[in-house]
Amino acid sequence: MHNVLSLPDRHIRRLAAMAALLLGLALLTGRAVSPAYAATDTAITVDGTSGGRTFDGVGAISGGGGNTRLLVDYPATQRSQILDYLFKPGYGAALQILKVEIGGDVNSTDGAEISHEHTKGSIDCDAGYEWWVMEQAKARNPDIKLFALAWGAPGWVGNGNFYSTDGITYLMDWLGCAHQHGLSIDYIGGLNEKTYNASFYQNLKSALVANGYTSTELVGGDETTWNIATGMKNSSALYNAVDVAGAHYPCTYQSAMTTCSSSADAQSLGKPIWASENGSENAETGAGPVARAINRGYLDAKMSAYINWPMLASDYQNLFFHDQGLITANQPWSGAYSVSRTAWSIAHTTQFTSPGWKYLDTASGYLGGDRANGSYVSYAAPDKSAWSTVFETMDATASQTVTLDVAGGLPGGTLHVWSTDLSQPGGATPRMVHTGDLTASGGTYSLTLDPGRVYTVTTTTGQGAGTTTPPSRNRLSMPYSDTFAGYGTGQEAKYFAAMNGAFQAAPCAGGRTGQCLRQTAPQKPIIWWYPASNAVQPYTIMGDIGWSNYTVSSDVLLEKSGSSAELLGRVGTQTKFSAGGMNAYHLRLSDTGAWSLLKTDTNGTNAWNWTTLAGGTVTAPGTGTWHKLSLTFQDSTITAKIDGNAVGAVTDTGFGAGLAGLGTAGYYPVEYSNFSVTHEPVSDLSGTYKIVSVSSGKVLTAYNGGTSDGTPVVQKADANSGSQQWKLAYTSAGYLTVTGVTSGKALDINAASTWPGAQLQLGTPGGSVSQQWLIAPAGSGTYTIESRSNGYKVDVYKAGTTDNTPIDQWFTNGSGNQRWKLVKVA
Template structure:
């Protein structure tokens, strides 16, 4: 390989990630300041962690856009709040750490008043301009704007948007067009070639998942029209993969996106997994941060493979085409891409061997005015997930012999050879996970206007602090979206709601004061909120609903595999009509299978249902209208102590948790096996003061253990000498129909049957929360 500064090559535009699409950064905002700053450093601080060069944020629309709803800055026409939501805060934090980071804004949905429900309208163009005006108030320079995420575009609307940007002083803002996937990924490039006005309006053609969806991303693609467009083409959304197991695919996409498709920017969705575990994609991103009360977070290997490019390059550098390709011409061996500074003062080559099976030797020369001398080598090891601490480490420097540098590449790694210096990868670790203790309360009185309440994550609508009505002073929480938004998702029930808490909560009472502002409205409180279907396609939860007429109901919602909401009425009746502008207290209590509904302290209904054994709490409305909330309270019921000796039996297979072969030695793998009654299928549960359990085999007094305390999904459990460490501590929580889930304190993964198998001998592994029966267990008590 010769790294030649005279090589041709396109301009590198950067590597970034997306906050939005939606709600994936929500919980990070509520983290303790120390840990929040650490996570932000890992994302944005130069030379420290992922060192992101582009931050793409959702322009909020009050509608679910995957894992939540991002707040609009203009819930109703003409009423602008430039402090709504947390994306302004995130952009400010990114800029404070890296002033050179590029900002891209893009909507997934929009408030329903826009264009009377029509996205491609003058209202939406005006909405963009008002959002840019808000950015200016925050001293933020926006570099790029995108159109409607993954929806068909209207060419004339892009032209009108560009004209409006020029007329309003935003001529420097570049438009990214298309932003679709599959067969439509590069339609924008063809249309730009055939439409001069569109070509003038759109500065960059963006395609999504151009290296495949949630896949190995071994091959990337674009079209001839895209590659000969004469303008940059970007992989403007990619990823959607677990922070650990997605690292190797992302490493490939970073290199191969340019080699195969000539895309000059890569933007990962999402930036962090800072969402509750009942939501889809709950471990997807660069950092997992879903416990703001404990401050626990995990930096994934994906952050480090991105760092292998971003810490050693800058937007504006040039790709060196003659120093890029596939090792020995074979994709399996790996790929390499080289970059040089415009003035040739520095260069870097990134090599990945993520699919290689043996060591390879690279002989490297430098030419074309690029510096030589001593070269630095950094690498990230992906070959043994869980057996290494995820990070990027510096290796031995390279010096030339007769003008040639020699580097041996091991399989399963990402390497960077560079002339740059100053990198100092972060090594800070987070606190241990802990349970959010009950009782919990919040008056909602102490927030500045337009803020979401602590720990609450809005799924639809907009729940923000606002001045109380009904004679109360101070602030209350208010549902602000007044019209059904222009949706991005396709759920059949779109009512607003917001959730908070722990999946491990089981027996508790949630209550809140509510005020209905308009006739025809209804307020809800939610409890035992569990799994949500993808893109808000259904929800396991119980609801207590009260309308202004006095009609009340206890409702159960669930979802089907095709992501459809199912509503079941468990009880209903009427009380004196609360009317509007008066405060009333709703209360929903759970103790075992008994559910008790109260209104203004009076029991109105008691039902028996064991469909859902535990979950979060929430607040909601039955439609898009204003409702206010105050004095939230969540108080514990009787929490059973499960200490004792049990068989642990899979709901999926009816087979028992088993120490393989009756083994008792350290390292004995854990499997499922037909119930034999043997002691290698008996487990002693003991609860500690923090509320977590140890699970110890009766046969040999060895603990259920996560090998090497790994953070990698699909790792099989083993027996090991008890240590009391988090990789041997478990949260055992009621699930559906009287069953239980078993969650690791270390990493919040669930105990699951590998590949959903029902066969004897199938491995018992850790896996992110899905709510499926291969993650649910019956505890059959022995003594």
């Protein structure tokens, strides 16, 4: 089922439904139909003498869950383009604040980031990739503000208590590393979404001053409440320590963000208050909520910064939050990426303002005095040399007019208008465009605002919307191998994303020369979320979610007695924060020679379910010697080998495809070398089929037997109709085309839309990536059908069970309405 909190924004859905109704009437009557709504007029005086708080910026978070991990491995050209879209002024999102995770070797949502200090006093200032991200951001925008926050930390810190002297030392050591990288950190926090500790903040502030970080401001709270503000009000020591009060999701977590809130204590502090984490929205459908939140966060709650989580969707598709961010970049091997609507929602503020500008309260509010019409916020440069007003009309149902007068020493002259149309859920992703200029008539400017859009009216110049053509998505081909010999000590391996622990290159032991991959986190870290102990063992994953039949192997070396190494295969869906498990098979070997073939699934609640499929004993490998593990997946047969000898074979139909991985059964060092994934024979799916939904039992069907381009695709009871039969044929890239037998038309995504929920349709075959599909086994004789165009799955809308329920595209969620049976008819 679709999670109701993750559905496309209901207001844009409403606009889409209205548009469809009007289009239908037009087709029936042969004439255009206009909505009969009265326009709302709003008069605004943009006055430079207006009161208002200081604007601190709009930013995004790299981290809090490994969401930037795959960007590092992108080809240099596409990686640079993505970074430009994020940070380059006048080009894309133009972020003004970059908030990064201080890695702690622990899963902090959808992955773990490496700590700079696994053990006390042993500091590696090159560990992880956030240094590189900050350096790249600064290279593109030297004025960007840097903000750092910990989600978790190695277990040595305070013997598990972050709010300790060790915690202060740990943060000071991280700041020392930042200094080595030439990075000046503007803001630092305590511990993400944990009840604040007043004495810790006070001691941290003292340490900042004592160590020369007097320009680094302390952000307090980072909770989902404003308790920090009340604490600051009641304690002068805490008030003096904390420079900014920040709260998470003050516009309501995973919502339309129509209303934002802060406490009276927060608003009366006399210090900045921020939405220090907001967002958690789908990259496309979240654009409307984000546009509201940036404006309404100030209008409703006087928050002077908005920071979106996350910055990137650059993590694997099996992970829970893989669809969120300003840019989707989850295929480093192909270089494919997509710039989302949310990036342009943000650009409407960031490209036309700068931190340090002033809000103009008298030129900010709700259109026509009604939040249903939309909102507007005005900003001015401190010297009054420039100004901008940002409008959002997400909830409006009709066009409306605004008039602007300029006063208080602000410039007039020609005003430039930029707009992004978010009103249409289907079709190609819109971009911010320059729609024209305004000149005054009688000293007054007039502008018509259409529904479902973001507008900026500005005196500034230099804005733009980058235009690149990313490569098409493609399969990660097999065979794939990595000896791990070519990495510098401390580096992560290409395409590997740690979910817990830290997997870094290190000199090999056991008489092997060169470098190996090593699990380096020595003890259970301070965890951020709530999973049970069996959910936090170290593991790292890599590969293609569509890999089905393959052999994965790796040499392993156990360094300590009592330890075990793991090899993972067919790694699929992982639950939120990994708390409820992950679909995968594991081959585990201990130093005593005990081995087991294990299965984990996602049926747990805050704990992982482990099932032993097979087990036994081989000659004890002991420690300090190399041994080879391998798992072969051939349809429903899984064969485990140790040192080339088959030790067990089982039949299990649970999981049909997924990534590969490496792991340990605890926090101790294990080494890996000569990793490889080789292809095993797969079934040839060429032929003609009925495609049957697992959730409803109904068949993929061209609506009303239609044969023309644009005919919607729905589900319907099996009637043995030609409109329910589909010919599958392979492309040269290894994807499949799905062509209607009756229509001769291809299963297609209109305009290669990236909108989750866009209904599939028929289209004239043309070789487009929007007509190519990865059909991969999903277990128990079922399949998933994934678009080459965007990585979304073919899906029964809201898991409907009735005839004519639309067939849409939706991000991967592992649900039954994304699983299909192929019933061959020819």
